[in-house]
Amino acid sequence: MHNRFPKRVASLARRGVPGYFLAVAACAAVALPVRLLAPWLAPANIVMLFLLAVFLVALYLGRRPAMLAAFLSVAVFDFFFVQPHFSFAVVDAQYLVTFSVMLAVALITGQFAARLGQQAEEALERESHTRALYEMARELAGAVSVAQVAETTQQFLEAGLGATASLLLPDANDKLHAVAEGQAVSQDFSLPRRAYQRGEPVEVLGFSGRGVITLYLPLLTPMRARGVLEITAEAGLLHQERALLDTVASLAAIAVERLHYAEVARAVEMRMAAERLRHSVLASLSHDLRTPLTALVGLADTLLLDVDPATHRETAQALREQAMALTRMVNNLLDLARLSAGGVVLRREWQPLEEVAGAAIKLLGTALDGHPVTVRLPTDLPLLEFDAVLLERVIGNLLDNAAKYAPAASPILLEAHLAQGQVEVSVCDEGPGFPQGLELLEPFVRGAAESSQPGIGLGLAICKAIVEAHGGRLELANPPEGGARARFTLPLGSPPAIDEEMP
Amino acid sequence: MSRVLIVEDEPQIRRFVRLALHGEGCEVTETGTLREGLALAGDTRPDLVILDLGLPDGDGLDFIRAWRAWSEAPLLVLSARGLEADKVAALDAGADDYLSKPFGVAELLARARALLRRRGAGEGAARPLREFGRVAVDLARREVRVDGQAVHLTPIEYRLLTLFLSHPGRVLTHRQLLREVWGPGHGNSGHTLRVYVGRLRHLLEQDPTQPQHVLTEIGVGYRFESEAAPT
Incomplete structure (x- = not known):
C-alpha cells in the first residue's frame, strides 16, 4: 500500500532549498571545466553550455531554480569568460547584447522546460492515483464483509493522504456505528448523522490538531445513503484531493450496497430453506408419528376383539413396544425443541x-x-x-x-x-x-x-x-x-x- | 396388608397404578389433588405414598415437606424425564425414590416393593453379613471380600459402601451422599464423590464400565441394587 504517491514526495522536496542549491551546483559544474577549456572554446559555445545547464535545471528542478540558474549563468559568463576576466566590467559593448539574449533565452526555455517537467510529473502522479484507486476498487469488489471494506478504505486513505478514516454504517435501527470499534474520531454521531440523512458532505474543524479537519462524506448510492465515510486529515490536502475522496466514497458506497444486497439474497435463501425444512418436517412427522399411533389403536382393538387369551400376551407386548418407540420419538422431539429454542443452560x-x-x-x-x-x-x-x-x-x-x-x-x-x-x-x-x-x-x-x-x-x-x-x-x-x-x-x-x- | 396412597391427577395413570398394587395385595386410596391428598394421608396413615410432582393445585414439594413433618413412611415420586432438578429437590426434601414417566408396571412394583420391604424389615437390620454379586461384606468385622479374596477399602470407600448397603434399591442424591460420607460443607465436591464411586466400582463390579450394583441415576445420584438386573 505504501509508495503509491512517490512523486508527491519528490515534488515537495523540489520546491525547497535543495532545488536552489542544485541550481548553483549546476552552474558551477559548467563553469569549472569550461574555465579549463576556455582557450579552445568560442564564447558562443560557452553560452550554449550554460543554456544547456539552465534547461536541465528547469526540467528537473522547476521554474524558480531555473531562474536562479539563468541569472547566475549570465553573471558567471560575464565574470570568468568576458574581457576583462574576474570583473563584471565589459569592454566590448557587443557582449551586452549577448548577455540580454542569453538571459532571455535561459528564462524562456527554463519556463517551458519547467512546465514540461511539471506536466510529466503530474501525469505520473495521476497515473499512480489511478492505479491506486483501481487497486482499491478491485479489493472492494472482492470484499466479503463490511469490515473488509472499511479496512481497504482506511488503508488507502492512510497510505495516500496520511489521513485517518473510518466507515460508519447504520444498524437495523438506522443508527450509525463505526465498523471497527474505537475507530471513530468523535463519539457524538450528530455530524455524521447529518451527512447521512441529508446525503451531503459535512466538514468540521478537527479535534486532533491545528489545520486538521474532519470530513463526513455520505456513501451515496442510487437508492439511498448507505453510511458515512469519516476522514480526518490536513485541511489543505483534503480540499486539494476532494475529487479523489468523492471517488473513494462512491467506491465504498458501491461495495457496501453490494454486500447489503448479497445479505438480502442470503436471507431470502435461508427463509426458503427453512420453509422447505418445515414442509419436510411436517411430512415426515405426520408419517412417523402416525405409524406407531395407528399400531397402538389397532393393537388395543385386537385386545378388545380377540377372545383367545393365549394371544393377549403377545398383543400386549407389541402394544408396549410401540408405546416405548413413540416415547423415544417424543423425547427426541422435545429435546430438539429445547435445544434449538436456545433455552438450554448446560449444567x-x-x-x-x-x-x-x-x-x-x-x-x-x-x-x-x-x-x-x-x-x-x-x-x-x-x-x-x-x-x-x-x-x-x-x-x-x-x-x-x-x-x-x-x-x-x-x-x-x-x-x-x-x-x-x-x-x-x-x-x-x-x-x-x-x-x-x-x-x-x-x-x-x-x-x-x-x-x-x-x-x-x-x-x-x-x-x-x-x-x-x-x-x-x-x-x-x-x-x-x-x-x-x-x-x-x-x-x-x-x-x-x-x-x-x-x- | 400395606396401605398405599396415590396422589396423581391423571385418571388413567391412577387406574393402572391402582390395578398393579391391588395385584400385589395392597389397599389403595387415591386422589387427584394435593389438598385432598394431605387430608387422606392424615386419615388413612398409608405405608407408602405415590406422588405426582405436577399436580394442578400446588407444588408436590409442599406435600413432601408437610408429610415428612409427621411421618417416616416412604414416599415415591413420579416425574417426567428431563426434570432432573425437580427430582433432586423432591429427594432432598424427603422423598425416598422416583420413577420417570413413562414407566412400566414392573418398574413401579419393584420400587414399591423395595420401599415397603425397607419399612417391614427396618433399615440397617442386624444382619452383619451382606452379599451382592461376587461381593461379601462383613459389617461386624469391617471386611470386604470379592470372589472370596479380601479387598482393602479406604475408610471413605467403606463408608460409601455401607451407606449403599443400608439403602438397597433406593436412590441417594449427590448431596445426601456427600453429607453422609464427607460431612457437611462438601456441597461442591460432586467430582470427588464421582471419583470415589468410580473407585468402588473398579474394586467391586465385574465390569466397572457397565455396573450392575452401584448404578448411576444421571443428574440425580446413585442407586444400589443388591441383585443384578437381568439385561
Whole structure:
C-alpha cells in the first residue's frame, strides 16, 4: 500500500532549498571545466553550455531554480569568460547584447522546460492515483464483509493522504456505528448523522490538531445513503484531493450496497430453506408419528376383539413396544425443541466419562436388542466437564443407532482416546455404515427414509447440537475396515483436585 | 396388608397404578389433588405414598415437606424425564425414590416393593453379613471380600459402601451422599464423590464400565441394587 504517491514526495522536496542549491551546483559544474577549456572554446559555445545547464535545471528542478540558474549563468559568463576576466566590467559593448539574449533565452526555455517537467510529473502522479484507486476498487469488489471494506478504505486513505478514516454504517435501527470499534474520531454521531440523512458532505474543524479537519462524506448510492465515510486529515490536502475522496466514497458506497444486497439474497435463501425444512418436517412427522399411533389403536382393538387369551400376551407386548418407540420419538422431539429454542443452560460438572457411558447403556436396556457393548476407555482419562444428562443422550442416541442398523447381535464398541487437548469418543458398529450423500446431522434427515425402523431422524441432530454446545464436534465416518463410526470430541480442561483422604 | 396412597391427577395413570398394587395385595386410596391428598394421608396413615410432582393445585414439594413433618413412611415420586432438578429437590426434601414417566408396571412394583420391604424389615437390620454379586461384606468385622479374596477399602470407600448397603434399591442424591460420607460443607465436591464411586466400582463390579450394583441415576445420584438386573 505504501509508495503509491512517490512523486508527491519528490515534488515537495523540489520546491525547497535543495532545488536552489542544485541550481548553483549546476552552474558551477559548467563553469569549472569550461574555465579549463576556455582557450579552445568560442564564447558562443560557452553560452550554449550554460543554456544547456539552465534547461536541465528547469526540467528537473522547476521554474524558480531555473531562474536562479539563468541569472547566475549570465553573471558567471560575464565574470570568468568576458574581457576583462574576474570583473563584471565589459569592454566590448557587443557582449551586452549577448548577455540580454542569453538571459532571455535561459528564462524562456527554463519556463517551458519547467512546465514540461511539471506536466510529466503530474501525469505520473495521476497515473499512480489511478492505479491506486483501481487497486482499491478491485479489493472492494472482492470484499466479503463490511469490515473488509472499511479496512481497504482506511488503508488507502492512510497510505495516500496520511489521513485517518473510518466507515460508519447504520444498524437495523438506522443508527450509525463505526465498523471497527474505537475507530471513530468523535463519539457524538450528530455530524455524521447529518451527512447521512441529508446525503451531503459535512466538514468540521478537527479535534486532533491545528489545520486538521474532519470530513463526513455520505456513501451515496442510487437508492439511498448507505453510511458515512469519516476522514480526518490536513485541511489543505483534503480540499486539494476532494475529487479523489468523492471517488473513494462512491467506491465504498458501491461495495457496501453490494454486500447489503448479497445479505438480502442470503436471507431470502435461508427463509426458503427453512420453509422447505418445515414442509419436510411436517411430512415426515405426520408419517412417523402416525405409524406407531395407528399400531397402538389397532393393537388395543385386537385386545378388545380377540377372545383367545393365549394371544393377549403377545398383543400386549407389541402394544408396549410401540408405546416405548413413540416415547423415544417424543423425547427426541422435545429435546430438539429445547435445544434449538436456545433455552438450554448446560449444567456442566466435572465427572468421569465412564459413569455416563455406563448409565447410557443401562438406560437403553432392551433397546440394545442383544448387541453386546464393549466400553474401552484409557485408564488415564481425566475428569471432563459436561452436562451429564445431555451427554447421556448423545451416547444413548449413538448406541441406539448402532443397535438399530447393525446386524442382530453384532458387537458395538464405545471407546475414547486422548488427542491434542481433547478427548475423542467413538461408537463403532459392524453394520452397513452411514449412507453417503445425506446430511444425517441435519434434523429430520433419515438414512433410510420411511424404513421399517421407527424414528424421525432427530437422534444425530440432537447429538450434534449437544456436542457443539460443549465445544466439541461430531463426525460420521465409514472406516475402511467396515461398519459405521460416529465420533465426537470434548475439550479437555483442568479438572479440580480431588479431596483425597488423609492416610 | 400395606396401605398405599396415590396422589396423581391423571385418571388413567391412577387406574393402572391402582390395578398393579391391588395385584400385589395392597389397599389403595387415591386422589387427584394435593389438598385432598394431605387430608387422606392424615386419615388413612398409608405405608407408602405415590406422588405426582405436577399436580394442578400446588407444588408436590409442599406435600413432601408437610408429610415428612409427621411421618417416616416412604414416599415415591413420579416425574417426567428431563426434570432432573425437580427430582433432586423432591429427594432432598424427603422423598425416598422416583420413577420417570413413562414407566412400566414392573418398574413401579419393584420400587414399591423395595420401599415397603425397607419399612417391614427396618433399615440397617442386624444382619452383619451382606452379599451382592461376587461381593461379601462383613459389617461386624469391617471386611470386604470379592470372589472370596479380601479387598482393602479406604475408610471413605467403606463408608460409601455401607451407606449403599443400608439403602438397597433406593436412590441417594449427590448431596445426601456427600453429607453422609464427607460431612457437611462438601456441597461442591460432586467430582470427588464421582471419583470415589468410580473407585468402588473398579474394586467391586465385574465390569466397572457397565455396573450392575452401584448404578448411576444421571443428574440425580446413585442407586444400589443388591441383585443384578437381568439385561
